[in-house]
Amino acid sequence: MTDSVRLAKRLAALHACSRRAAELYITGGWVSVDGHVVEEPQFMVEAAQQVELHPDATLTPLPPATLLLHHPADADAAIRAETRMADDPSGIRTLKQHFVKLTQYLPLQAGASGLTVYTQDWKVARKLGDDAATLEQEYVVEVTGELVEDGMKRLNQGEATHGKPPTTIKVSWQNETRLRFALKNPQPGQIARLCLSVGLQVVSMKRLRIGRLAMGKIPPGQWRYLAGYERF
Secondary structure, three states: OOOOEEHHHHHHHHHOOOHHHHHHHHHOOOEEEOOEEOOOOOOEEOOOOOEEEOOOOOOOOOOOOEEEEEEOOOOOOOOOHHHEOOOOOOOOOOOHHHHOOOEEEOOOOOOOEEEEEEEOOHHHHHHHHHOOOOOEEEEEEEEEEOOOOOHHHHHHHOOOEOOEOOOOOEEEEOOOOEEEEEEEOOOOOHHHHHHHHOOEEEEEEEEEEEOOEEOOOOOOOOEEEOOOOOOO
């Protein structure tokens, strides 16, 4: 026999609230057991354990989260609490619910590193899906080789895709080996194909920006929350 009960039941009894309200408090990260936040309503607690409700606790539903990840090239990146950047400016509390049902949008070019977006928010998903053709993406591309005559002009003319005329893109040199590409809705492999067509081979690529949102100082392999005031 044991005196343990589900955390939601214990909290409901302590604070004279419904079981549903207790579950919302818990999943919202407002409840601690012996000083440690517990987010699972089914967590079993003993009678001697101390259960506390944060004084600022609210039943306001949690808004869906959007995470911005600096994805390293050719490597897996784990999105978990431990890989959140230390100085995330968003002010959002890390909750386990934020890692559930995340969907990635606007994948990187093959072999590229840089800014990637994972979201639970249907508004963000619709923006990145419906407006993909109008959202400019910025890549910095390290290249080797010798640019053919009129190569920059050809790069800026873009590439015809699916029988449609080419979409004009903006390409410029950042230094002797690095190009800046600003283009909308790049197709898989498009940047590498364009470079190859003018005598250049891609050494590395990094996406720095999607729309108005820049990757900034997110370290490789780490992520931060999209703040409420930020827009793509």
